[in-house]
Amino acid sequence: MTSQDFTDTSGRPGTGSEGRAEILDAAAQSFMEYGFNGATIDDVADRIRATKGRVYHYYRSKIDLFLDVHLRAMGIMIEAVRPVAEGPGTPAERLHAMALRHAHAIMENFAYQKVSIQGLEKPLISSRGARPNAMIEKVVALRDEYESLFAGVLEQGSAEGAFVEAPPRQLSKPVLGALNWLTLWYRPELSPTPETREAIARNLADFVLRGALRRPDGKADGKAGHAG
Amino acid sequence: MTSQDFTDTSGRPGTGSEGRAEILDAAAQSFMEYGFNGATIDDVADRIRATKGRVYHYYRSKIDLFLDVHLRAMGIMIEAVRPVAEGPGTPAERLHAMALRHAHAIMENFAYQKVSIQGLEKPLISSRGARPNAMIEKVVALRDEYESLFAGVLEQGSAEGAFVEAPPRQLSKPVLGALNWLTLWYRPELSPTPETREAIARNLADFVLRGALRRPDGKADGKAGHAG
Numbered sequence: 001m002t003s004q005d006f007t008d009t010s011g012r013p014g015t016g017s018e019g020r021a022e023i024l025d026a027a028a029q030s031f032m033e034y035g036f037n038g039a040t041i042d043d044v045a046d047r048i049r050a051t052k053g054r055v056y057h058y059y060r061s062k063i064d065l066f067l068d069v070h071l072r073a074m075g076i077m078i079e080a081v082r083p084v085a086e087g088p089g090t091p092a093e094r095l096h097a098m099a100l101r102h103a104h105a106i107m108e109n110f111a112y113q114k115v116s117i118q119g120l121e122k123p124l125i126s127s128r129g130a131r132p133n134a135m136i137e138k139v140v141a142l143r144d145e146y147e148s149l150f151a152g153v154l155e156q157g158s159a160e161g162a163f164v165e166a167p168p169r170q171l172s173k174p175v176l177g178a179l180n181w182l183t184l185w186y187r188p189e190l191s192p193t194p195e196t197r198e199a200i201a202r203n204l205a206d207f208v209l210r211g212a213l214r215r216p217d218g219k220a221d222g223k224a225g226h227a228g
Numbered sequence: 229m230t231s232q233d234f235t236d237t238s239g240r241p242g243t244g245s246e247g248r249a250e251i252l253d254a255a256a257q258s259f260m261e262y263g264f265n266g267a268t269i270d271d272v273a274d275r276i277r278a279t280k281g282r283v284y285h286y287y288r289s290k291i292d293l294f295l296d297v298h299l300r301a302m303g304i305m306i307e308a309v310r311p312v313a314e315g316p317g318t319p320a321e322r323l324h325a326m327a328l329r330h331a332h333a334i335m336e337n338f339a340y341q342k343v344s345i346q347g348l349e350k351p352l353i354s355s356r357g358a359r360p361n362a363m364i365e366k367v368v369a370l371r372d373e374y375e376s377l378f379a380g381v382l383e384q385g386s387a388e389g390a391f392v393e394a395p396p397r398q399l400s401k402p403v404l405g406a407l408n409w410l411t412l413w414y415r416p417e418l419s420p421t422p423e424t425r426e427a428i429a430r431n432l433a434d435f436v437l438r439g440a441l442r443r444p445d446g447k448a449d450g451k452a453g454h455a456g
Contacts, residue, residue: 037265118346119412164438166431173413174406174435181405184347203394207402210392211439 020058022048024072027065028111035118036066066115067135073109073116074142078149080105085149091157096209098150099179103201106182107191117183147172154212163212175208248286250276252300255293256339263346264294294343295363301337301344302370306377308333313377319385324437326378327407331429334410335419345411375400382440391440403436 026047030039041062045052059065084097106113120139150172157163163171182204191197254275258267269290273280287293312325334341348367378400385391391399410432419425 035263035265037263117412164434170431171435173409174432177409177412178402178406178439181401181408184345184405185401203398204402206392207399207439210441210443211406211435213438213443215438215441216444 019054023050023055023058023065024068025111028069028073028115031066031069031115032111036062039066041065064135067120067139069112069115070120070139071135071142073112074139074146076109076112077102077105078142078146081146081149085153090162091153091160092162092209092213094153095150095157095163095175095212096205098153099175099205099208100201102179103182103204104197106180107186107188107197107200110183110186110188113180114183117180147176150175157212162214164214171212174211178208178211179204247282251278251283251286251293252296253339256297256301256343259294259297259343260339264290267294269293292363295348295367297340297343298348298367299363299370301340302367302374304337304340305330305333306370306374309374309377313381318390319381319388320390320437320441322381323378323385323391323403323440324433326381327403327433327436328429330407331410331432332425334408335414335416335425335428338411338414338416342411345408375404378403385440390442392442399440402439406436406439407432 023044026044027039029047030043033039034043039062041052041055044065045055055065059068080101081098084094084101087094087097089097120136147169151168154163154171154175155168158165158168158171182200186200191200251272254272255267257275258271261267262271267290269280269283272293273283283293287296308329309326312322312329315322315325317325348364375397379396382391382399382403383396386393386396386399410428414428419428
């Protein structure tokens with residue numbers, strides 16, 4: 001899958017990718033700040049000092065724009081994580097590298113990921129407009145594909161005895177939860193340096209790796225706590 | 229702190245607690261399904277076959293109702309988790325018990341917790357009405373108090389050498405993230421039995437405990453993956 005697959009260009013009047021990208025960035029910011037209901041095409045246009053007409057040149061409606069933010073958000077994650085998920089190394093090494101990249105991708109594309117994590121459901125339920133089902137299905141398929149990258153590595157690690165035995169989706173949920181929680185507590189304006197971000201990413205990656213690893217002493221429940 | 233502290237009765241015209249509780253349950257459902265913007269006092273009244281007047285007898289506005297759902301949501305969590313956080317046992321035993329209770333409390337009070345996790349920010353930003361600051365401060369204070377229960381136990385465990393060394397908030401974030409992610413993937417209609425819930429809660433509690441525990445072999449990074 002190439003990066004082209006991550007934005008929807010089917011049947012759109014405008015195709016210039018620079019123009020689209022700028023609009024999409026502004027839309028991600030607007031949805032992040034005001035939510036689906038509060039965001040407006042006017043606000044998106046204002047952010048890039050453009051006219052509403054220019055936005056409508058690329059996107060037919062607010063829903064279109066919202067769904068394209070979701071597609072792009074998932075595309076960013078898959079592009080960041082797939083190479084290490086499918087690369088060389090033990091499952092533990094790959095899980096750690098995937099978690100690092102996942103955390104960095106959230107921090108570096110904060111508006112997209114924050115909108116993405118909020119999910120599609122509520123805005124589309126409350127929206128009165130027609131639902132472009134093909135795009136919704138694409139977003140859902142990308143989500144599944146992304147979770148499968150984690151579930152696959154976790155399954156390998158369990159099979160090899162490095163990770164605890166558990167159905168892979170039972171491990172991928174808390175792994176992704178620990179990582180995605182970043183979208184709720186990270187404050188871009190307070191953590192501007194690459195070093196801060198690296199420390200946050202490493203802390204999360206170490207945590208989820210420990211969570212997945214089988215303990216050499218075989219203890220993984222409440223009874224394991226009697227240290228020393 | 230008693231359960232009375234978790235709903236706001238100051239200056240409200242109605243004080244009958246049964247009537248309030250029924251309205252609050254309906255409001256939690258409505259906010260969960262439609263979000264802050266989509267939910268209406270009409271919908272809340274319809275759900276309990278009451279008049280809007282009866283809702284306004286207890287709550288002045290949708291914001292009031294929304295904030296009281298948040299207060300109650302935090303109250304449920306603190307009441308469930310505090311006794312084991314401050315009870316006997318090693319930090320590892322207590323962390324595991326806290327995580328179990330936290331997961332069960334989410335599943336048993338799903339609408340409240342799902343609304344609570346969405347947060348206050350966006351609805352109050354987009355809302356044009358006056359902001360009842362005292363209630364917002366109370367919600368924020370309860371959130372901090374709740375996270376402190378986890379941070380405190382994690383800090384003790386680190387000090388005793390059972391948990392990895394990390395500033396406590398660096399561990400409490402992924403712990404709460406792994407647990408709270410439940411509000412995004414749990415489907416009450418698909419997991420109705422106590423056994424299913426117990427399995428989900430135990431799986432999460434085991435994960436976060438492993439994530440916090442120092443490994444006896446001292447390995448906690450990507451290099452730890454070369455299993456036996």
